[in-house]
Amino acid sequence: MLRIIRYSFADLIRSRWLYFYTGFYLVLTGALFLISADLSKVIVSLMNAILFIVPLVALLFGVMVQYNTREFTELLLAQPIPRRSIFLGQYLGIATALAISFLLGAGIPFILSGIFLSGEIWNFSILLLSGILLSYIFSALGYLLALINDNRIRGFGLAILVWLLLAVVYDGLFLLGLAWFSDYPLENVAIGVTVFNPIDLARILILLKLDVSALMGYTGAVFNKFLGTSLGMGLALTILVVWAVLPVSMIRYISLRKDF
């Protein structure tokens, strides 16, 4: 498996695309720093960008790489390599490449800015962690979509659709729902619904670090009790990990049953 991961990783690197992706985050983070010297503001802006771009790019690259490596996969299937290693290895290769790319691109400017000396180090770690988890989650979803759909246009369309759904539409419906049923006690529902959308979950993880003061004003102090504690934090992280594991096990399931 390690060989496959390494190969898939190297393949992405050779396409030089990763440099651009890293470069993009470098430029973005760097520019944010230049515009504002306030670390926490940079973190907020970066969070907005991350929650929106990481899932999109990861989805598209998951789809992309799956389609692009079909030939490669067929070659490997005749070699003495376990099937799951082939597919999971490819997936882990992309996901890790994306995660590292993101980590370097977003992390280097922060380190240069002396984050280690500031009190924001914890907020920053949560931000990076979320970005990494989202990279893993959404590249798995993309890879899965491509594995299921042989029609490439449909695969890509679905990926964009999934992104639109989770990044915008989901929250829209959620908001409407909350407004609609505002006569009912919704604190727990609100948290429950959030859990089903990894982007929301990641956002709240960061929010808990950044906007505690505002969140503390929330009725019923549900946040306090649920997410504000380290238990809640752990739970949120766990759910994110589940989000990453679920599509991966689907990939595994499907890959073990597919004919080539």
Added chain:
Amino acid sequence: MLRIIRYSFADLIRSRWLYFYTGFYLVLTGALFLISADLSKVIVSLMNAILFIVPLVALLFGVMVQYNTREFTELLLAQPIPRRSIFLGQYLGIATALAISFLLGAGIPFILSGIFLSGEIWNFSILLLSGILLSYIFSALGYLLALINDNRIRGFGLAILVWLLLAVVYDGLFLLGLAWFSDYPLENVAIGVTVFNPIDLARILILLKLDVSALMGYTGAVFNKFLGTSLGMGLALTILVVWAVLPVSMIRYISLRKDF
């Protein structure tokens, strides 16, 4: 050529992806109408979504379709069809499909809302026009990128990069430049720089018409102040059209010189 356009169009329709795309705009526009009955407000909200999503989807589908129809292209090359018809036809097929999809999705709710009876019809047309122009511009760019890069991952990576640059980073860098050189008169530079970003141009085009100074941004304000509304609009529109024509003629140039 018409047959190729039609075929390429039909191919997209068969992948059912277009329905989702149309549906997305329907939902989006519909939802905006639900939230607010104010037409000009809906137009601006929609503008925002359009400026983000239309370029992204058009780029990706330009790339996607080019890669996906390589086999198809090889089949056609042996048929009595002019080369440029094949490539331009395919490109026009996607672009038109995307444009129509957008037109229907964004237009129907407006028509239902009685736009024809209101004074906003002209603003609305500008919005639709911008969306359509962006569809054409960015699917041409995507198609071109895929035509130039045989490495699919690189092609896709570049497409996403172009989008990130033009839709996300560009303004940031521009603002940074402004902050940096704030002691110099920058109006001409601002106009010049805007010209290189069709997304910016489209936004200015809409905002000049709507005259929402709050949203115009620095470049928009400069446009307004130094060119006046009608000259500014004329200029923006012209450059947008140039933006559409340029990559298309590049497609033509390259397609006439490529071996298969």
Added chain:
Amino acid sequence: MIHLHHIHKSFGRLEVLRGVDLAFDRPGITAVLGPNGSGKSTLLKSILGMVLPDQGEIHFNGKPIDNLGQYRKDISYLPQIARFPENLRVRELIRMIESFRSQPSQSAELIHQFGLESVLDSQLGHLSGGTRQKVNLVLTLMYDTPVIILDEPTAGLDPVAMVKLKELIIQAREDGKILLITTHIMSLVEELADRVVFLLEGRIYFDGKPDELKQRVDEPNLEKAIANLLSGGHLTPIQPLDASSKPIKKMNGNVVQPQLKY
């Protein structure tokens, strides 16, 4: 070495293999014949675990094959339709496959034998049809494995390469390997095959020596013999249709009596 028990495989509603029992135990060359779409490639792929049968079992070296695929260390496989990552260079592809298999490889010698030195730095997408097939052959034959499975190995090869290939195949037989080959070129079968398996609509209609086949159809030319087999239309498979019943007799090399009506 390789035992297939009652293999069934459908793609959607299309039944491609309908109860195939086969055994390959002795060294030698078996030609798997049959018209287009009869299921030859599907059969070979299911030995590789690339196609997963709906029913039946495949044993390799006495053990059922599994998804871990370690048994594939002992198999070299040449796919019929070779799909390569088109951007890769030949050298890179060979090195890559080598890196996934920690067995000693004879790629250098094969590259020399097929005269591929000059294209090592070409992208796979830019190769000519025959050169592509040569690369495909190098990738397959570079390991010393007891089983070699070749699906249409001659496609697109020029006469010189063809001669080379035949030499390699004969050498492999002499080394005591088990070879499974599909081809539509009967002269090749005649030249090489120790055993012929004839597949039609997912069933085995003949399994025996080439001479036996000619005898049965009373036709000295193998090509015509096969054509006769097909056009005659009076065929009966040598295995029962009923999937639940045991195969009449365990196939073992070429001892089975074909039950052809003609």
Added chain:
Amino acid sequence: MIHLHHIHKSFGRLEVLRGVDLAFDRPGITAVLGPNGSGKSTLLKSILGMVLPDQGEIHFNGKPIDNLGQYRKDISYLPQIARFPENLRVRELIRMIESFRSQPSQSAELIHQFGLESVLDSQLGHLSGGTRQKVNLVLTLMYDTPVIILDEPTAGLDPVAMVKLKELIIQAREDGKILLITTHIMSLVEELADRVVFLLEGRIYFDGKPDELKQRVDEPNLEKAIANLLSGGHLTPIQPLDASSKPIKKMNGNVVQPQLKY
């Protein structure tokens, strides 16, 4: 009908065609032979305008070929490596190609002849290798055109389909068509070819009747004759290297004297 004047083509630093002069005016079957990578497919593709020569001119029916490609109405072309949109169904693909060409098509008959009725609704990506080639043949042969160019038409075909194909080719010759065929199966050349063009490293080393070739090499078997040609290594192309000089003689059918040293 088809005239190639001093065609040069390089891919990067690789010179694939180095001054090819050829003419195809008379009806009949020309076999374009040569080892893998010698430039056969490139030559055929440049007639189609798919590959654009660096130097030289190609005339079709007296007119230089152009990017508009209307002359392709008169050509049917079978590509060597058939790339299909893999999601399409066979029926859709055939209908699609028909829709781009407003000539009467004989697809239905060909489908019947190759027995493709049952796979019409299969996706192209799910076809077996031979079936794929049959579809490829149907797409090529469904129009009645004066010129037919077949690049390795027999690859993967089973004997029955092969017989059918030969019939179709012979029929086309009888209809007075010009056929260009590349193949590595010498029996096929022997059976069908009226003229043989031998290509090596981008130059033409022989252009004449098959019998002539055998005579030259003093070898009754064509396969061996070709092998001799290659392994002998004492070859001289029949055209000058110098691109600026005029061709010594206008090629016309098989009247050219090959200047082979052996």
Added chain:
Amino acid sequence: KLHVGAGQPFATIQAAMDEARSGDQVIVHPGLYRECPVVVNKSITLTGYGMPVLDALGEKEGIIIEADSVTIEGFEIRNTGYSYIEDRAGIRIKRTKAFTIRNNRLILTFFGIYLEHAKSGRVINNAILGKPLAEANSGNGIHLWYCKDIDIVGNLIRGHRDGIYFEFATQSRVRRNISEQNLRYGLHFMFSNDDIYTGNTFRDNGAGVAVMFSSRIHMLNNLFHLNWGQAAYGLLLKEIYDAEIRENVFQKNTVGIFTEGSNRIHYKDNDFLNNGWAVKVAGACEKNDFIRNNFIGNSFDFAAVGNMETNRIEENFWGDYSGYDLDKNGIGDIPYRPIKLFNYVVDQTPETIILMRSLLVEILNFSEKVSPVLTPAEVSDAMPNMHRYIR
């Protein structure tokens, strides 16, 4: 001077006081004194050397001052115990004037220093420490009831209900105190007029300062920090008039300033940093000025319900301002509208705060920016400053 303590002329404070005359100084040496309540009914100075301890044994008050011109300094008073019935205090000042309470330490007193009907006194540099973990039943640190002209300077108050409580207390000054970890408010004004508080720190209280039903309060140069929770405000204003709120720093509070029914107040030169809401106007507020403040890093800069037309919002620096300054006069060319659509949504349905900073919310905010429908258009800074005010 009368000395009290082991080995001193007087064994008990009471004994010394019985001897003392007005103007005398009673000096208490280190030790534990169990004679609470110590009632001071002469104008004397009661000085502890080396922090003698007065222990009220959980059921008495500490010191009760019933004479004018008394000074109490250097004592540790502890353990008055709690009661639902009576408000026990560490030090109680009853209807007197010109007192000084200085350098004492009050530990686990129910009420710390209780001033009723007192005048012209000073409470300086005392440490008043209640239960570190706030518990429902606790009194106020410094409690003023019908007082006038009191100086409260440099005290540390921790762990009470209200750190400092003013009820009907006028013309008094609260300076350089630290009031933290109090259950309810760091400083609380009820029906008190013409008071000033400057240079104080209010940290981690239920709310920093609450000013209610009071007029002409000046609030200068204070730090309101980390007042977190559902009902947590840096500064809570209710029914107050003609106040000055200047040069304060509001940092990381759930709500920086919450104001309701308060008129003619000048909010000037304040810094609002990283609060949940910087300013929340709950209605019926008229003729207030919000001028030259810095709004930086707040989740929401401004929230308002009701008519805001008579209020002035000008020349503030808004961290989220994205306008431009074409004529380069340092003032943005387009007005800034600090109320986002999402503010409004959250006000209506508090649960929606869970959607904060989502892409959807950014889009909604953007669209509302164009032509406000739900948010009040009059809440707008027509002359937003381009640069942060440095102070």
Added chain:
Amino acid sequence: STGPQPISYGEDACNFCKMTIVDQQHSAEAVTLKGKVYKFDAIECLVHYVSPLDEATFSHLLVANYDQPGSLMDAQTSSYLISPNLPSPMGAFLNAFDDANRSAAMQTSMTGELHSWESLKTTLTLKNQIPQ
């Protein structure tokens, strides 16, 4: 969970006046039929909140028992005493007792006037709550 919820003293805020709830003798709570819970720092705040609304939309109206700080009881059946000697957080001097005998007894020792839930709603107005 459609029942009443315990009040977190020092943390929860009064739904009416926004102040932090600290007084266990005077807190109050209202629960709607749909399950939404509102908490109050003083009984007077509950009264002001509920008065303009339809009481039928609440499943619970609860007030703190003066004698058992921290425990809540039904507002409609409780007995109330407004006494100048028993201050309450929002200045209404309003206290609740679990039975009429007990409140009458308190009235004799502390003076003041007795009220029922209904009479409370009519006598208590925002205006007379603020002294001065």
